[in-house]
Amino acid sequence: MIVILLFLSVVFLGIGLLINPSNATYLLAGYNTLTPEKQARFALIPYLKFFKKVHIFLAFSTFFVGLFLHFTFPGDAVVYWLVFYPLVFYCYILWRSQKFYPDNGNKPFNLYVGMAVLGLSILGIAGGLFYAHQPNQLHISPDSIEITGAYGAHLDRKTTQVQWVDSIPKLRRRINGIATQRLKKGYFSTVSRKKIKVLISSRSGAFIVFRSKGEVPFYYQLPKNKAKAIYTELHQKGWIE
Secondary structure, eight states: OHHHHHHHHHHHHHHHHHOOTTTHHHHSTTGGGSOHHHHHHSOHHHHHHHHHHHHHHHHHHHHHHHHHHHHHSTTTHHHHHHHHHHHHHHHHHHHHGGGGSSSTTOOOHHHHHHHHHHHHHHHHHHHHHHHHHSOOOEEEOSSEEEEOSTTOEEEETTTEEEEEESOOOOEEEEEEEEEOSSOEEEEEEETTSOEEEEEEOSSSOOEEEEEETTSOOEEEEOOTTTHHHHHHHHHHTTSOO
16 A cells, blocks of 8 residues: 555656646646647746646645555555545646636636536545445345345355355455455456455455356355354255255
8 A cells, every 4th residue: 555655646746747838738638728829828837836836745645644544544544545635636726727727707618627527526436435335235035145235146046055164265456346455345356367256344254155157256244243143044044054
């Protein structure tokens, strides 16, 4: 995680330091879409000073606050910081950049589109994370198992085998789904390059692996306070010996 923090901070710092009046026509988003006439009236030099200053602040605040969160609140706090902080900060940059454009009543439409896209992205990501963090509920019947929530499943007794395991194969990369330090839901590749589906909500705990015909192995992490009750119910309803 520290490597990711450092990498993103260097990227933000590089953006702030590398863009200058010579390459702004090609590299500076928003400015590069203006007509030559509007570019001539745009307050480029003052804007680049502002642009450089805020990106230096963004780089150092991303790294040092992220470092603080990493060591003070082990878990996903630093992940959410890296996801949301830059998006919110770029909304601020776009909002502040309005004063550098000519014709106060005639700002470029894409300036507002950019703020709207960033705002909707923040809401969409927050909503997706909230949904993903809701516990997956396990409903067991003699004929089927229903797992509700993000990346849940309906498992038929006739085509599914159930096994109780203490761990899952070591994961190599995410294929499709969500992955934070604690939460992993979706499809992943293992170090042996096999595809599996997982629902993990903590760093430890027992698992059930469902093996259904035509599907990849599906590992469901049992809630610690319900593992014994779920095991008993699976046994009573004939899913395990």
